[in-house]
Amino acid sequence: MSTTIPFARPWLTDEDRAAVDRVLQGHVLTHGPECEAFEHEFAEFLGDDVHCVTVSSCMAALHLAYLDLGIGPGDEVVVAAQTHVATAHAVEWVGARPVFADCDPATGNVTPQTIADAITTRTRAIGLVHFLGIPCDMDAIIDLAQAGGLPVVEDCALAVGARSAGRHVGTAGHVGTFSFYPVKHLTTAEGGMFVTRHADVAARVRRLRAFGVDRGHAERRTPGVYDVPTLGLNYRMSELQAALGRTQLGRAHEFLTRRRDNFERVREPLTEAGLRVLDAQDDSAESAHYALSAVLPGGAGGPRERIVEALAEAGVGTSLYYPHPVPRLSYYRDRYGYIDGFHPHAEEISDASVTLPVGPHLSDDDAERVAATVAALAEVHLGARA
Numbered sequence: 001m002s003t004t005i006p007f008a009r010p011w012l013t014d015e016d017r018a019a020v021d022r023v024l025q026g027h028v029l030t031h032g033p034e035c036e037a038f039e040h041e042f043a044e045f046l047g048d049d050v051h052c053v054t055v056s057s058c059m060a061a062l063h064l065a066y067l068d069l070g071i072g073p074g075d076e077v078v079v080a081a082q083t084h085v086a087t088a089h090a091v092e093w094v095g096a097r098p099v100f101a102d103c104d105p106a107t108g109n110v111t112p113q114t115i116a117d118a119i120t121t122r123t124r125a126i127g128l129v130h131f132l133g134i135p136c137d138m139d140a141i142i143d144l145a146q147a148g149g150l151p152v153v154e155d156c157a158l159a160v161g162a163r164s165a166g167r168h169v170g171t172a173g174h175v176g177t178f179s180f181y182p183v184k185h186l187t188t189a190e191g192g193m194f195v196t197r198h199a200d201v202a203a204r205v206r207r208l209r210a211f212g213v214d215r216g217h218a219e220r221r222t223p224g225v226y227d228v229p230t231l232g233l234n235y236r237m238s239e240l241q242a243a244l245g246r247t248q249l250g251r252a253h254e255f256l257t258r259r260r261d262n263f264e265r266v267r268e269p270l271t272e273a274g275l276r277v278l279d280a281q282d283d284s285a286e287s288a289h290y291a292l293s294a295v296l297p298g299g300a301g302g303p304r305e306r307i308v309e310a311l312a313e314a315g316v317g318t319s320l321y322y323p324h325p326v327p328r329l330s331y332y333r334d335r336y337g338y339i340d341g342f343h344p345h346a347e348e349i350s351d352a353s354v355t356l357p358v359g360p361h362l363s364d365d366d367a368e369r370v371a372a373t374v375a376a377l378a379e380v381h382l383g384a385r386a
C-alpha cells in the first residue's frame with residue numbers, strides 16, 4: 001500500500017535551515033534584529049499600517065490582549081464555541097468568564113446574530129476565531145461591536161492570508177493574534193504574533209511581554225539600567241524562531257496558492273456527493289484554506305467513524321476540528337455546566353464533520369489521491385451519485 005498522507009506537516013526547506021544556522025553562527029539569540037525584521041515584514045504582509053509584536057505563542061498573544069484591555073473578574077467576553085481551547089483559556093486566565101456564541105453552519109464562524117445573543121450587561125469584549133481560515137464577516141461584526149463599545153480580539157491562528165472585505169484578518173479588530181505552531185500556515189516551531197493598529201497598545205504589550213521592563217535593550221543608555229513600572233511576563237520569541245518565520249513568510253503566497261488548489265480539488269467530489277463543505281459564503285471573503293471540513297449526514301450517530309477508518313486504511317490522514325465545542329470540554333463543562341443543544345451548529349460540526357488535508361505538503365498526486373479516495377467512500381457510505 002502507498003504511504004499515508006499526513007493531515008498536516010511543516011514545510012521546511014534548506015532556505016529555512018540556513019536562516020536558523022545563520023543566527024547560530026552569531027551571539028544574539030534573543031532581543032535582536034531577526035525579531036524586529038520579522039515584525040516589520042509581517043506588518044507589511046498584513047497591510048493597513050498595523051504594529052506587530054513577536055511573542056512565544058498565539059495563546060500568549062491572546063493572554064496579553066485581555067491583560068492589556070484590563071478585563072478581569074466580574075467581566076464577560078463573548079467567545080466562539082467552535083474554536084481551539086486557547087481562544088477561551090485566555091479569557092479564563094484573566095479571571096473573566098467566556099460566554100459562548102454558536103456558529104453559522106455554512107462557515108463554522110460566529111455571526112452578528114450569534115454574538116448578539118451572547119451579549120449581556122457584563123460583556124467587555126468579543127473574542128472570535130476565523131474558523132479553519134474562513135474569515136468572519138468583519139464589517140458586520142465591527143459595526144455591532146462599535147455600537148456596543150466592545151473591542152474585538154481576532155484569533156487568526158489558522159488564517160494567515162484570509163481577507164474579509166479586502167482587509168487581512170486581524171487588522172479590523174482591536175487586536176489580532178497569529179500562531180506559528182508547526183502545522184499552521186507558517187511555522188517558527190513555537191511562536192506567535194500580536195497585531196494591532198494602535199501604537200499605544202503595541203508599546204504596552206511590548207513591555208508586558210518582557211517582564212514589564214520599561215525600555216528595550218537598544219533604549220538603555222547605560223547598559224543594565226532599567227525600571228519596572230508594571231507586572232509582566234516572559235512571552236518573547238527567540239532570534240532562531242524569528243529567522244525561521246521570515247523565510248517561511250517569504251513563501252507565504254506559494255503556501256496559500258497550493259492550499260487553495262488542493263482545497264478545490266478535494267472539494268469537488270464532496271460537493272458532488274451533496275456534502276456540506278465549510279467555506280466562505282460570499283465573494284468578498286477570501287479563505288486561507290487551512291483544511292477542508294465536510295459535514296457528514298446523521299449527526300453524532302452518523303457514519304463518521306466508519307469513514308475516518310476507511311480513509312486511514314486508504315492512507316489519508318484526517319483530523320477533527322474540533323472534537324468538542326469548547327464549552328463541552330470537561331474544564332468548561334464542570335465549571336459552567338453545559339446543556340446539550342445549546343450550540344447546535346457547533347455541536348453538529350464537532351460531532352459529524354471530518355477534516356481533510358489540503359496543506360502544501362501534498363503533492364499533486366497526493367491531492368488527487370485524497371479527492372479520489374473521498375469520492376469512492378462517499379459512494380459506498382453515503383450512497384452518493386459519483
Ligand SMILES: *Cc1c(COP(=O)(O)O)cnc(C)c1O
Pocket residue numbers: 056057058059060083084086087129155156157158178179180181191192
Ligand atoms: C493553534 C491555535 C491556537 C494556539 O496557538 P499556539 O501558538 O499553539 O498557542 C489558538 N487558536 C487557534 C484557532 C489555533 O488553531
